[in-house]
Amino acid sequence: MKDFLKFIAFLPMIFVAGCGGLDLPDLTFNDDESPHANLETYYEVVLDPNYSGYQDDDDLDRKAIEKGAENFAECANSTECNLLWDTxxxxxxxxSKYKEDLKTNSKNLLETKLNLRDNKDDQITFKVSRIPKGKMNEIQIEAKCERSCKNFIHKHLFAFNSYLKNHLLAYQNGVIGYAQVENEMLVGLNNSDNLNIDFDDMSENPQISVLKENESLDKIEVTKPGKKKYIGNVAETLIDDYSCNKMSEINLVKKTRKRELYEVNCIKEVKRMIFDCGPDGCEVLQ
Structure with a gap:
């Protein structure tokens, strides 16, 4: 009986609101905005062990989710980037709903294994890359499906991006911690007289990084073809100044008439370095 009286008491409010006498709160959202976006501390959801990012698109339409699937997480320093990479x-x-072990697990490239025991519809793998974008680094994800997945794969990519972004926000606001990391940002140089670090322009096939893991060769391996004027200088510097062993790799990633840019995987110290070389010698940028 009390519940019935409460309902009767609520009816006048509905009537008044319908007549324009009372403004009810606006509960609508933009096409690319989740209701969670209005909650300043929503990122605290990362503390929930069941959080996966999938729930973040519950109130979004397909267009907004597809847009979010291409809106990748970015990091401004080495610590943030390593946090996103581990995340x-x-x-x-x-x-992920298609979680698998990693087939590739390097500093700039992650790939999941293909499980042939799964149904064809579930044979989906992910590739995550870390690339320079101005002064930032961007964590990009793409999927490979054995059968067409274009009708739903955007939901998974959206979940990945949202999962990373909320962890970054949680770190920036002191909700979670992460050990400080220095000097591990990928950099891109855009001045006309400088070298632009673009790993896709040295071969016909696109690639995120020219470094390839190869611990079976007892030598410093140069993976890119073409004349390398300063390759000897780089190898000498690696051995004398950085104590890199012969399993290290040297990769020519950009070349102009007078300058060459090398990326080095120094195996002993597990340290990635960028060499900017010219007539006056080589400078370590990173």
Whole structure:
């Protein structure tokens, strides 16, 4: 009986609101905005062990989710980038609905294994890349499907991006911690007299990084073809100044008439370096 009286008491409010006498709160959202976006501390959801990013699109339409699937997470320093990279590994291996172990696990490239025991419709793998974007680094994800997945794969890519972004916000606001990391940003130089670090322009096939893991060769391996005027200088510097062993790799990633840019995988110290070489010698940029 009390519940019935409460309902009767609520009816006048509905009537008044319908007549324009009372403004009810606006509960609508923009096409690319989730209701979570209005909650300043929504990123605290990362503390929930069941959080996966999938729930973040519950109130979005297809257009907004597709847009979010291409809106990748960005990081401004080495610590943020390493945090996002570790978070990406967690999503790929334990949070994704197509979670699998990693086939490739390097500093700039992650790939999940293809499980041939799965149904063809479920044979989906992910590739995550870290690339320079101005002064930032961007964590990009793409999917490969054995059968067409264009009708739903955007939901998974959206979940990945949202999962990373909320973890970054949680770190920036002191909700979660992460150890400080220095000097591990990928950099791009855009001045006309400088070298632009673009790993796709040295061969016909696109590639995110020219570094390839190869621990079976007892030598410093140069993976890119073409004349390398300063390759000897780089190799000498690696051995004398950085104590790199012969399993290290030297990769020519950009070349102009007078300058060459090398990316080095120094195996002993597990340290990635960028060499900017010219007639006066080589300078370590990173």
């Amino acid at each position: 990406a590994k967690t999503w790929l291996t334990s949070k």
